[in-house]
Each structure stands twice: as C-alpha cells, then as structure tokens.
Amino acid sequence: MNPPADHPRADEAIEWLLELDTPERHARFSRDLESDPSLRRLTGELREILALVSLDVPQHSAPSHLRTTILDAATAQTQAGGQAQVINPPQSFRWREPLAWAAAAMLVSGCIWMATERSGLLGRIARLEALNADLNVQVQVSKNAALLANMEIGTLQATLEEYRQGVAVVIWDESKQEGVLKLEKMPPLSAEKDYQLWVVDPSHANPVNAGVVRVNDTGFARIQFKPDALIQKAEKFALSVEKHGGVAVSEGPIVLLSP
Amino acid sequence: MTWMAIHAREQFAILDHHSEAGSARFPVLMTDFNSGKELDNALLLQVATGDRNAFARLYDRLSGPLYSMALNMLDDRQEAEDALQEGMAQLWVKAPQFDPQRSAAFTWCVMLFRSRLVDRLRKRSSRKRTLERATLSTALDPDEPPVASELTDLRERCELVHRALESLDADQSRLLRLAFLDGCTHNELAEATGKPLGTVKTIIRRALLELRRRLNQEDYQR
Numbered sequence: 001m002n003p004p005a006d007h008p009r010a011d012e013a014i015e016w017l018l019e020l021d022t023p024e025r026h027a028r029f030s031r032d033l034e035s036d037p038s039l040r041r042l043t044g045e046l047r048e049i050l051a052l053v054s055l056d057v058p059q060h061s062a063p064s065h066l067r068t069t070i071l072d073a074a075t076a077q078t079q080a081g082g083q084a085q086v087i088n089p090p091q092s093f094r095w096r097e098p099l100a101w102a103a104a105a106m107l108v109s110g111c112i113w114m115a116t117e118r119s120g121l122l123g124r125i126a127r128l129e130a131l132n133a134d135l136n137v138q139v140q141v142s143k144n145a146a147l148l149a150n151m152e153i154g155t156l157q158a159t160l161e162e163y164r165q166g167v168a169v170v171i172w173d174e175s176k177q178e179g180v181l182k183l184e185k186m187p188p189l190s191a192e193k194d195y196q197l198w199v200v201d202p203s204h205a206n207p208v209n210a211g212v213v214r215v216n217d218t219g220f221a222r223i224q225f226k227p228d229a230l231i232q233k234a235e236k237f238a239l240s241v242e243k244h245g246g247v248a249v250s251e252g253p254i255v256l257l258s259p
Numbered sequence: 260m261t262w263m264a265i266h267a268r269e270q271f272a273i274l275d276h277h278s279e280a281g282s283a284r285f286p287v288l289m290t291d292f293n294s295g296k297e298l299d300n301a302l303l304l305q306v307a308t309g310d311r312n313a314f315a316r317l318y319d320r321l322s323g324p325l326y327s328m329a330l331n332m333l334d335d336r337q338e339a340e341d342a343l344q345e346g347m348a349q350l351w352v353k354a355p356q357f358d359p360q361r362s363a364a365f366t367w368c369v370m371l372f373r374s375r376l377v378d379r380l381r382k383r384s385s386r387k388r389t390l391e392r393a394t395l396s397t398a399l400d401p402d403e404p405p406v407a408s409e410l411t412d413l414r415e416r417c418e419l420v421h422r423a424l425e426s427l428d429a430d431q432s433r434l435l436r437l438a439f440l441d442g443c444t445h446n447e448l449a450e451a452t453g454k455p456l457g458t459v460k461t462i463i464r465r466a467l468l469e470l471r472r473r474l475n476q477e478d479y480q481r
Contacts (some may be wrong), residue, residue: 064324
C-alpha cells in the first residue's frame, strides 16, 4: 500500500479532512470516496493521524457542573440514521397508495412543526438534524408499515455556510419516478437566479434535472418533481443555484446535498 | 436492522445481564478490552443503539480531550462549554452513522467535534486576531490550570503524540498544529509564514507522514 504522501490525491484528502476545500470539491471528493477503496484507505489513515493532533493541547477536565446538563440535553435528541435505515430500506420501493403521499406530507409538516418547537429549547442543535431526528420519531410512531416501509425519505445538507439554516426534505418514489421536495428557510435569490433540483444516478453521466424550485419570501417551497430522464438508482439529490429558468446541465454551485 | 446495530448487539450481548443502574452497567468493561481505543469503539457502538449509560461512559472518557481542544481552539471558556454541549449532542445524534471499519471511535468523535469548532472559528469576525495568536504560540493560559488526565490510556496517548510532534521538524509541527488546531487554511498559513502555497501543502503532508511513522515506532497502536 502506498504511504499517504505517495498517493496522488494525498493533498486533496488532507484538504477534505481539514475542510479547506470548496463545497463543490468537497462534495466531489466525498463521492469519489464511496467508489474508490484506495482513496478511502488513504483518507482513513490520514484521519487517524490528524485526530491524534487534538491531544497535543494542555488537557483540562470539562467543568463538572456541565455533565448532567449535557447528557440530558444530548440524549433528549432522537438519533439519526440507524433507525431510519431500518424503516426505510435503501432499495427501491413500491409506492402504490396515494395515501402514502398524504402520510408523507403530514410527516414532513409534523416534523417541521416539531423542529420549530425544539429550536426554542435546544437552539444550539443544528436545525437539520433536529428535523431529521423528528422525522424518525414520526416514522416510528406512525408504524403504518404498509405505507411507509417502502418510502425513501432523505434530507439535504448544506455545503455552503450561508445555506446552513436551510432545511430540505426529499421523498422519492422510484417506481413512479417522481417525488416531493420541501424547502424551508432558504436564502432568497436575485431575480436572475433560481434553485434547481438534481438527481445523481450512476447510470447517467451528468446529474439529471428534476426541475426549478422557487421559494417564497420566507424561503419556503414545496414541489412535486419528475426528473427529465429515467432514474435507475437515485444515489443523491442536490440543489444548486442556477440562472433564472434553470439549465440543462448544472453550472452553478451546489448548495444542498443529500448525504 | 443495520449491520452496525447487529454488530453492536453481538458485541454487547455479554453486557446485557449487567445492572441497568448508571455506569454500574459496565463493571467489567475496563478489564474486558485491551485498550482505550477498543473501549471507545465498543462504547460508541453501544451509544448507537441508544444506550444512555454507554453515552455517559463515553462522555467521561472524551469530554476532557474534546473540551481541551475547544478551549485551545476557541480561547474562550464559555464558548468552549457551549461547543462541548453542542458537540456531545452531535455525537449522540450521529452515533448510528459511526462505522468502526472506517475509523476509530476517538477519531470519529474528534473529527466531528473539530468540524463544529472550525465552523465557530470561521464565523468569528476576529479571525485575524485568532490567526495572529495561533501564529505566535499554541500555548493557552486559561483560568483553570491544565490537569493530567485521570485516564491512564489517554494520558499515555497525549504524551506519545506530544513527543512525536515535538520530534518533527519545527516547520512541520508548527504548520500541522496551526492547520488542525487553529483551523488555518493553506492560504492563511502561506501568508503568515511567507512560504509558497505549494510548500505549505507539502510540509503538512510530510508532517502527517512523519508523524504516522514516529507514532508507529512508538507502538501507539497497542
């Protein structure tokens, strides 16, 4: 195995780990990591070494009065990822019931309401994760497995600082080749620009256009979308800023991206 | 069920018969695992299943190093406390995404936590001042004096890392510390040191390689 410094992408890996790259390059490197085992190995090695540098500071104990507060506040959150994966298998799903759309819409609305409630109490917790966590809670509580087990529900995460407040939820039905995107708190764009949704599918050379999204004054939008081409596997969803009316091939910066 | 949940369940099956009362749930953990690294991995996998007791144990192990990193990077006690609270909540929420085949738990936690600290640094208007402080010295003089970690394995790790970093070329250790602990960009480092951008990148890359080699010599992996 090449030592880290000999790897042709070592500098890129370091920039990615230190978050020194641009959002576009960061997203591209993240994608490459998924498909390149040697790059994953390199990045993993470098990550281990970098993390150790954190120990090279004077060591202090965390203030003891914080312990209970922190543990209580943290564990009041619902964990993301694991449980959602149980309920939402990554494979394609069969979405035949129109009721599923209604349930999904109710879920999303409920989640946003809950996220708003939570933000008052736990303002320091990232809004996106709160929404994601609440979504998991809602999914679990409803337990209407016949409707929900086949849904793919995902959140998009900001790749640029100024979009960090934005909240985006995508619900995708591969069998129908359509989905719903809901945006909240997105920064307004100038009249010459529009948000545009893309679906990343390995079977297409470029991300597939899923339509222009226009938000209102509060940064809110809810659209039903249908990609321009057949999607075999929706690996990721991305939201970019493009010129007014949208473009055929993405040119602008990606501002939100699904993990 | 995800493979991680299955893995965690298998790994902790042995623990299920223990008392549910607080940290007493893990009376044998410290002796069952060969190193702090394995213990951290096991605890984080258990946290991923929603185990609050394991989270409390992990907090007791990692809050010191994480808080110390926050104090060093932010140079503000109140903000470091806020960052610790935010960071621990992040660890809890994201624990199910931890993959022990990709990184050690300590590494995963540190990198997740650092990312939040860097966000805070980059939001500051006094970024320039921070950079100047970092350029002059990495030492910190908080109100509370440093303490030796009560965790033997952690204390040994700190000493090993410090010794390895000190043994690097002065430029290598300085730039690596500034890049990681102060969130300085390559451009900022080039400007602060007067070195070309490419040279800065090369120094940091070689510093990492050399640090890796020296830590391996020190048998860090035990």
